[in-house]
Amino acid sequence: MSKEIQFAVIGGGSWATALVKMLCENVTRLNWYMRNDDAIAHIKKEQHNPNYLSSVEFNTQQLNLTSDINEAVKDADYIIFAIPSAFLKSSLDTLEVSLTDKTIFSAIKGIVPESSLIVGEHFNQYHNIPFEQIGVITGPCHAEEVALERLSYLTIACADEDRAKIMANHLSNHYITCKTTEDVIGTEYAAVLKNIYAIAAGIAHGLGYGDNFQSVLMSNAIREMKRFIKKRYKMKRNINDSAYLGDLLVTGYSVFSRNRMFGNMIGKGYTVKSAQMEMSMIAEGYYAAKSAYLINKQSEKKARTPIINSVYAILYENKNPKKVFLKLVDKLD
Numbered sequence: 001m002s003k004e005i006q007f008a009v010i011g012g013g014s015w016a017t018a019l020v021k022m023l024c025e026n027v028t029r030l031n032w033y034m035r036n037d038d039a040i041a042h043i044k045k046e047q048h049n050p051n052y053l054s055s056v057e058f059n060t061q062q063l064n065l066t067s068d069i070n071e072a073v074k075d076a077d078y079i080i081f082a083i084p085s086a087f088l089k090s091s092l093d094t095l096e097v098s099l100t101d102k103t104i105f106s107a108i109k110g111i112v113p114e115s116s117l118i119v120g121e122h123f124n125q126y127h128n129i130p131f132e133q134i135g136v137i138t139g140p141c142h143a144e145e146v147a148l149e150r151l152s153y154l155t156i157a158c159a160d161e162d163r164a165k166i167m168a169n170h171l172s173n174h175y176i177t178c179k180t181t182e183d184v185i186g187t188e189y190a191a192v193l194k195n196i197y198a199i200a201a202g203i204a205h206g207l208g209y210g211d212n213f214q215s216v217l218m219s220n221a222i223r224e225m226k227r228f229i230k231k232r233y234k235m236k237r238n239i240n241d242s243a244y245l246g247d248l249l250v251t252g253y254s255v256f257s258r259n260r261m262f263g264n265m266i267g268k269g270y271t272v273k274s275a276q277m278e279m280s281m282i283a284e285g286y287y288a289a290k291s292a293y294l295i296n297k298q299s300e301k302k303a304r305t306p307i308i309n310s311v312y313a314i315l316y317e318n319k320n321p322k323k324v325f326l327k328l329v330d331k332l333d
Contacts, residue, residue: 004028005166008076010069010091012036014052014281015107016082018143020063021056025173031064033072040065051280053147070097078103078167080137084282085110085119092127099127103163105135105156109191110284111291118188132160135167136184138191140246141176142256149175155243156180157187181243185233190225190244193308195285196292197221198251199263200307203314203321206267213329218252220307220332227303228296259285266314267321289315306331 007027009020012034023030034040042050043065047057066072073079074097083091085108106119115122120136123129135158145152154171156178158164168178181187197218204217225248226239239245251257262283265275276286293312296305310328313319 005078005170006076007031007170008033008072008079009082010072010079011082011107012039012049012052013082013084014143016080017049017053017056018146019080019082019107019137019171020058021053021146022171022173022176024058024062026170027062029062029064031066031072031076033066033069035067037067040067053143056147069095073097073099073102076102078105078170080105080107081119082107084108084287085112085284086282086287088112088119088122089114099123099129102129103133103135103167104129105137105158105167106188107137108284109138109195110288111192111295113287113291116291116295118185118192120184120188131184132158133163134158134184135160135164136188136191137167137171138187138243138247140242140250142250142254144256146176151175151177153242153246154178155187155241155247157182157184157243159184179242181241183235183237183243186229186235186237187243189229189232190247192284192288193225193228193292194221194248194251195259195283196289196308196311197225197248198257198259199266199283199285199289199315200311201252202257202260202263202265203267203311204263204325205260206264206269207322207325209325214253216332217307218249221252222248224303224305224307228292228305228308231296231299231301231303259283262286263311272315285311286315 008031009016010033048054079102104123108119112122120134138155141152156164156168164180168180172178222245258281289311292308310324313324314321
């Protein structure tokens with residue numbers, strides 16, 4: 001009888017909680033790392049995460065909960081990272097266990113600030129993980145709908161098709177459908193960029209733009225995404241697939257989208273700092289806007305990115321959202 005594959009989830013937020021819920025449908029036991037010891041104690045006693053998706057109940061006999069990242073990854077074959085990109089390096093700096101024999105999947109929708117790399121490239125360059133051992137878990141999928149067990153779709157990307165299928169099989173259940181792809185870099189960049197475009201959609205809403213403009217903004221956003229990704233990594237892909245267009249739409253339009261919510265507050269007149277303080281969750285698009293803007297600016301192969309440029313100007317150059325969007329309108333088609 002073959003040994004059961006051991007999984008570890010790194011992160012204590014809503015998406016990490018949703019991934020643990022999915023995995024618990026298919027594994028007998030998994031390791032779950034989170035920094036908050038109080039949250040760990042609460043889950044052990046009350047069977048739910050006190051801070052995120054608190055309606056999800058866990059069988060704690062399936063969980064090895066720990067605040068020691070080394071304990072979490074030591075015996076794991078497959079490790080899913082689901083922490084904000086801004087905290088990835090500091091978490092990895094405490095790691096003493098080698099990752100070179102592990103399969104790493106990123107559920108992080110951001111760029112690592114210290115290296116200006118997407119997560120897969122960061123693991124490859126700084127931790128010597130071969131690309132065939134690196135994968136991406138992307139949507140279109142909101143953690144809140146996973147908690148409600150509403151029918152949702154995931155895209156599992158990995159250069160090694162067998163590893164992609166293993167992850168897909170362990171996340172699939174009666175409310176989760178998975179498809180696989182080899183476009184690791186494209187899907188990961190798409191997961192990063194869609195958060196920036198969701199902020200733009202939120203700003204537009206906060207400024208009073210209606211559905212007619214939002215549809216134009218989103219149709220321009222998917223074309224801008226295609227241009228940006230093509231400059232980073234050229235391969236045959238259909239930008240209208242769910243991993244790209246679908247993920248963009250759900251993040252740009254959903255009431256569950258923290259990035260849209262963040263943008264909406266900016267459009268209504270909140271400062272960046274006040275909007276961040278009011279939100280209990282991190283809007284990855286804030287960090288992504290700076291990283292994507294600089295990556296494109298410093299690249300020899302620049303893409304035309306008026307939406308990214310506009311969001312960057314508002315968030316990092318303190319430009320007036322109303323004036324920036326009046327200029328953006330003329331650049332859309």
